[in-house]
Amino acid sequence: MENKDKSNMGRDVIFRIKRFDGEKSYWSDFVVPAQKGMTVLEGLYYIKGTYDGSLSFRASCRMGICGSCAMKINDKPRLACETQILQLNSSKIKIEPLDNFRVLKDLITDFEGFFAKHEAVKPYLIRKDDNYAEPVELIQKPEELHAYYDFTLCIKCGACFSVCPAAATRDDYLGPAAMAAAYRFNIDTRDEGRDERMFMVCSDVGVWRCHFAAECSEVCPKNIEPAKAIQKLRFQAAVHMIKKALKRW
Amino acid sequence: MDLLKWFEVRGKSLFYISYSLHRITGLILVLYLVMHLSYLTSLRFGEEIYESFIATTVTPTFLIFDILLVLVGVYHGVNGLRLILHEFGLAYDVRRPILYLSYFLVLVLWLYASYKLYVFIVGV
């Protein structure tokens, strides 16, 4: 039928994938019959099931929640499960592992350091009156919740870290996601652990390494604006350090 | 390896490009500063040497370099002010208009400074 909407029609798309087998890296091309709504992740599963079972990538939820499928698609880090093939509007799609991470195999990168950095900023409520035997409800006003809510949406996908120029030149730099998490807990009215957190935030792997390239906010699939969190955190860090210096003096 | 990454332009947005330009213009300004100071140091070897340097470089032939240098300086300065503003945690939500405004300011200041330079060196 001639009156079919063109965007509804499927077409063959070439997936050009950067591979790594533990020793050498190379490119593999595969043809994927893309249909409307088909995601890059589905394309990768198609390749794995049809052509090459050794193709390795991470994925779990397939719905933009677990953060495991971030990869560079046509030069930009995106979630493979939330990127539709036909919406990329190209007959050839280039897929690479995230930058700034060590590649383990094909599209799988080593996230251990990334998670360790997250842990280092103590991304949890710290209370002086912790009592698990008799827990008390911690009351919060809606506006207090809204102050930090957006930053809770981070899915730890690593997209922000992969484009960060500060992370490119310093492996130990905490990076946007960890600092957004630090800021998220620092401004939580129930939290009492800001000083503990600031130890890492103010260190030489913390906020001062950021030079506001702001690309993290451009690529974050959850739009949580990590660059905003870092700049606000930087101000907190400056106040914290001045106070500390005055106390010592 | 890490040093080479310093020169990579990874991001596609104007924010990242501005960041890379800030780095490059910073490097150029440092090089210029060294040249400039060497120039001044030549005074210690005699006024004639300094005067001969000036006679070579403050000329219409060198005007194009001066104009480019002004562009580098103006860009680094204006973009630097934009960064300082944001790094105080301010005006993040209007960062895009501010970015465009900063480019506009660079253009205006650069054209004005270039005109002044032209008048100074070539005369009207």
Ligand code: SF4
């Ligand atoms: S801040 Fe955004 S890009 Fe970074 S890890 Fe969290 S969700 Fe991913």
Ligand code: FES
């Ligand atoms: S598979 Fe979970 S975010 Fe893509």
